[in-house]
Amino acid sequence: MTNPGEFQERVVRHERPKHHFVFLIAPDGSMLGLDDDGALALYDEADDRVIWDRTPRGVMHVSTGTAVSAKLEADDCTVRIGSDDVTLRVGHGPEHLPSVYLEHLKREGWVCLTSLLTPEIVDGLQRVACTDDYEHLEPNTDSPRVCQHSAVGQAISEPISLWLIRHYIGTRDLHLGHPPNPTSLPPYDGKRRVQGWHADIPYIPSVGGHPVADRGGPIKAVQRNVCVSDFTKRNGATVYKLGSHRAETNPPPEWNPARHGADPATRPYSGPEADVVEAPAGSIVLYDARTWHRAGFNQTQHKRGAMLMSFQAADVSPKRDTRPACQRLHESPVYQELDPRQQREITELLMSQPDAA
Ligand SMILES: O=C(O)CCC(=O)C(=O)O
Known part of the structure; x- marks a missing residue:
């Protein structure tokens, strides 16, 4: 009773959530981010540096508002890091x-x-x-x-x-x-x-x-x-x-x-x-x-x-x-x-x- x-x-x-940010994930599981000088780099830790949003022209780094041109195809994203084109997987990210x-x-x-x-x-x-x-x-x-x-x-x-x-x-x-x-x-x-x-x-x-x-x-x-x-x-x-x-x-x-x-x-x-x-x-x-x-x-x-x-x-x-x-x-x-x-x-x-x- x-x-x-x-x-x-x-x-x-x-x-x-109605919207999620994305991760850009390398084959070894590291995540693309921006370093303090605004250069692209790969990280194992998921702090604000590795959070992206899709835009019509590529991707935008959420915490700094930096736009990066990228070729987005289905779940893949190709960006230029230094002199290399690197293809990353677009992964489901957080709401915030x-x-x-x-x-x-x-x-x-x-x-x-x-x-x-x-x-x-x-x-x-x-x-x-x-x-x-x-x-x-x-x-x-x-x-x-x-x-x-x-x-x-x-x-x-x-x-x-x-x-x-x-x-x-x-x-x-x-x-x-x-x-x-x-x-x-x-x-x-x-x-x-x-x-x-x-x-x-x-x-x-x-x-x-x-x-x-x-x-x-x-x-x-x-x-x-x-x-x-x-x-x-x-x-x-x-x-x-x-x-x-x-x-x-x-x-x-x-x-x-x-x-x-x-x-x-x-x-x-x-x-x-x-x-x-x-x-x-x-x-x-x-x-x-x-x-x-x-x-x-x-x-x-x-x-x-x-x-x-x-x-x-x-x-x-x-x-x-x-x-x-x-x-x-x-x-x-x-x-x-x-x-x-x-x-x-x-x-x-x-x-x-x-x-x-
Ligand atoms: O099953 C749950 O919802 C919580 C159980 C729990 O947190 C615990 O056993 O410490």
């Missing part, structure tokens, strides 16, 4: 400049990169998660999910979110806290035990046995939730107390009655002080790991897909060893479908061991 005041979370909705997202992330402790992943990547993630058009399939448990489809590696190595996380935490040196798995949240039957409110590692104890970090100390981790399905309040989109990264404590006991003496199936707080971030499939929500959050209640008949990742500073112990999954990926044909930039990023994030190890 529903109690008054339940399921009253505030909705923060992100509509599918990376600096705009960074400003929001620093100010609010979270940001939504709406519809940043391509429909092809979304389709691959849905296939692995067995959601949406693939709901009739059973998840494959024979191999790590990163080996099951290149979409998983493409999502792991998405360059704008990596640039944002590195800038927010203030280090390049990051690792993932567990192997990234597209998974699904089943429909809620109104009775079963559900996930309670929590902050994330290292602000809570974990099986890794690391010391719980001081919420007032330097930032140690950022979560990246990829919306594999459309995320709506009805289908159980993640619920947050936005801004709670600034709170001195983890969620209060009254938000988690099931953990404090009530029946274990008692639902966690779902009143109007909580926020649901709604966004189309392919969106990425980044949030400070201190933020109070929980999975939503999936009130539909369909599974909701997500891929949750924890990016941790070098001194945080991961919850699970990510290296075996990466070694399996290296041996898998899927690894060859990734470009060298993607291969390097994934390998670094999964093979780096924390300082303490």
Whole structure:
């Protein structure tokens, strides 16, 4: 039975953008940008330097307004770099400049990169998660999910979110806290035990046995939730107390009655002080790991897909060893479908061991 005041979370909705900027991507995965002197150069990092817009005569560098003449043919773009004509792939880019997202992330402790992943990547993630058009399939448990489809590696190595996380935490040196798995949240039957409110590692104890970090100390981790399905309040989109990264404590006991003496199936707080971030499939929500959050209640008949990742500073112990999954990926044909930039990023994030190890 529903109690008054339940399921009253505030909705923060992100509509599918009408326009996306583009990346111009070299075969090795590096991205064309403008250096500080206005010269064309290739970069591995996705900051404002590598964001372009199409124009009738070629492409325009968004942050400086510099027009560059280019031959655009279907998804290819040929530009002159020095004395060479270089052909680059025109790739789906963000709705906003990376600096705009960074400003929001620093100010609010979270940001939504709406519809940043391509429909092809979304389709691959849905296939692995067995959601949406693939709901009739059973998840494959024979191999790590990163080996099951290149979409998983493409999502792991998405360059704008990596640039944002590195800038927010203030280090390049990051690792993932567990192997990234597209998974699904089943429909809620109104009775079963559900996930309670929590902050994330290292602000809570974990099986890794690391010391719980001081919420007032330097930032140690950022979560990246990829919306594999459309995320709506009805289908159980993640619920947050936005801004709670600034709170001195983890969620209060009254938000988690099931953990404090009530029946274990008692639902966690779902009143109007909580926020649901709604966004189309392919969106990425980044949030400070201190933020109070929980999975939503999936009130539909369909599974909701997500891929949750924890990016941790070098001194945080991961919850699970990510290296075996990466070694399996290296041996898998899927690894060859990734470009060298993607291969390097994934390998670094999964093979780096924390300082303490
Ligand atoms: O499934 C979700 O929506 C969120 C779950 C989550 O963030 C977590 O388990 O830490």
